[in-house]
Amino acid sequence: MTWTWTFETSTGDVIGRSEVFESRGDAESWVGEEFGDLLEQGIDQVRLFDGDAEVYGPMSLHAEIN
Template sequence: MTWHWRYEDANGGEVTEGVTPSDAFPSQADAESWLGESWRELFDAGVESVTLLEDGRVEYANMPLRPE
């Protein structure tokens, strides 16, 4: 099983320009840990939300990165 992030803009469209594609992570915990360290850089690059996928299956979607 592999986990990865899909980056999304404010309209829910996928962001691919200006960001490095998500690594494949061996576990959900590894993917979430990485996001905790990287979300600011993603947000600065125009990513408004992320979706976590496991082998193409959505674990959770549209998690916002914008600070409250």
């Protein structure tokens, strides 16, 4: 299995893709550590893929406002 993130604008336009991770845990840890840098690069949301299959998303990188 290969795990990757797609990087998207808030409207769902794909603007990039992450490196490949060997496990879901590695992919999730990476996005948790890098989300601030991703936001600075103009990435609003991400989707996690296992190969070509979408696992979940879109997941916003912005803080929730309650």
